[in-house]
Amino acid sequence: MNKKNIQTVCASMLSLICIGLILFTGACKRDPEAPLLTQPIYDGPNANTTIAALKEKYASINDPKVIDEDLVIKALVTGNDISGNIYKQLYIQDETAAINLGVDQNSMYTTFRAGQEVYISLKGLSMVKYGGELQIGFSGTNANRIAWEIFKQHTKVSGWPNAANLTPLEVDLSKLDASMVNKLVIIKNVRFNNGGVNAFAGGTATVSEVVKDANGKTLDVRNSNFSTFAKEILPKGNGTLVGILGRYNGGWQLFLRDKTDVIDFDGTDAGTTPTDPGAGEVIFNETFGDGTYGSGNRPKLAAFTDFDMKAPVTYTDASGSIDIRTVTGVNASLWFPANKDISLDIAGIQSANKTDLSLSFQLMSNVNKDPDNANLNMVKVIVNGHTYSLPSTPVSAPNDLNKYYTFTIPNLPAAATSIVEFKVSASDNAFGFRLDNIKIVSATGGNGSDNTIIVTK
The missing domain is CATH 2.40.50.140 (Nucleic acid-binding proteins)
Incomplete structure (x- = not known):
């Protein structure tokens, strides 16, 4: 074969190879047809109990209890981990009650969306009590959570999710x-x-x-x-x-x-009355709860959790003596026990870029019978390192029994995060003191150079 024929044959073969590669490449890039989506249909056993009946049945448990009956519930998913604010929990409810399930899995929301109807076969799962409340879990696992594969075996979806079915x-x-x-x-x-x-x-x-x-x-x-x-x-x-x-x-x-x-939060400031000496933008307001944490219960400050203002605000009692008490059975306050050195620190109050700050609080001496008498100025106040001496405010029984006086301190020293301290020595603390309703505001219009501490009954 001469040189020219060889070149012709090679060119033809090269063309065939290129065409084949093009066809092959095109075939490789071609997307397969997506399967048709079909609505999930549940074909298992019918529901034979309700969430309320389930909770009533296991109300008395303390330790995890394996469910040994063929119980099935039907419910709607109400809460999942779509934002990460709910962690390894799925919340469901039916027409009778609601309950949560602990599941050892993330991103459950991709399958179990809000409004999704589910059927849960309970036999083999466990009823668990956590924080005093019942939930569905699996005993013997980490945090009594249900393993994902087991959860999928017990939990089946029915139909498409429809959040419109959920009415809070x-x-x-x-x-x-x-x-x-x-x-x-x-x-x-x-x-x-x-x-x-x-x-x-x-x-x-x-x-x-x-x-x-x-x-x-x-x-x-x-x-x-x-x-x-x-x-x-x-x-x-x-x-x-x-x-x-x-x-x-x-x-x-x-x-x-x-x-x-x-x-639909409207962006308005907290409401105040014209007689409030601390009128303005409220940046700290602590009432120590409403006293509904239990009759006769007097939690120590370190164990108290019902603060209005929480992290990053902290409350420290160096003496370990301060507790939360009620005077009338409704209003809670801090109790500084008599004959004790008391030091209360409230730190982490967010005051960056706030001006014309003023502090107000209510103070009472525990004078309770004639001739008890004391002076509220025995309590020292320190704000951001600056010490304030309260005006002389003598109190006596019975006139001042269970009577609060409100103190307002204007023009606090500026700080990005403020610290407020209340201190009283054992020698000045014959009857004990109560402290309540601590508030810091950024006053409208400012306070000028006036540093007068206001006292009102």
Whole structure:
């Protein structure tokens, strides 16, 4: 074969190879046809119990109890881990009650979305009590959570998820009861104590931020530092919250599912009355709860959890003697026991870029019978390292029995984070003192150079 014929043959072969490569490459790049999506249909056993009946059946357990009956419940998913604020928990409810399941898995929301109907075969799972409340889990595992593969065997979806099927229960903070535990709720006309100041979870841990309604009732809103909205600033003003209402050792909590559960906050400042000497933007307000933590219960400050203002604010009692008590059975306050050296430090108050700050608080001596007499100026106040001597305020029994005096200190020294200290020595503390309603405001219009401490009855 001559040279020319060889070149012709080679060119033809090269062309065939190129065509083949093109066809092969095109075939490799071709997308396979996606399978048709079909609505999931549940074909297992029918539901034969309710969440309320399940909780009643296992109400008396303390340790995990394996469910040994062929029980099946049907419910709707109300809360999942879509934002990261709920961790390894799935919340469900039916027409009777609600409960949560501990599941050892992340990103469950991709399958178990809000409004998804589920059937759960309970035999072989466990009823678990955590923080005084029942949940569905699996005994003997980490945190009694159900392994993902086991959970999928027991839990089947039915139909498409439809969040429109979920109607939150509107609740009043003064009327919460056991039937509401783990339900999806809506709470209207509340405001965050740290609104416009703190982030939802600005640190490295899950924190509680307090909301208060128009009647002064409070609720902890639990926020995880792993949530998608953790670093966003709490909304200011009045608004509406939706979420899962939980309870832990008797304390009520709200878990936001994602940021869309925070609705229509109006950005207004806290309301004040013209007679309030601390009128202005409230940046700190501590009432020490409403006294509903139990009759006769007097928790020490270190064990108390019902603070209005929480992390990053801290409360330190160097003496270990301060506790929370009620005077009337309703209003709670700090009790400084008689004949004790008392030192209370409140630190971490967020005051950056705030001006014309003033501090107000209520103080009472425990004079209770004639001729008891004392002077409220025995209590020393230190703010950001500056010591204030209170005006002479003599009190005696019976005229000043259970009577508070309000002190207002204007023009506090500026600081990015403020520290307020209250101190009294044992020698000046014959009857004990009560401290309540500590507030710091950024006063409207300023206080000029006036440093006069105001005392009102």
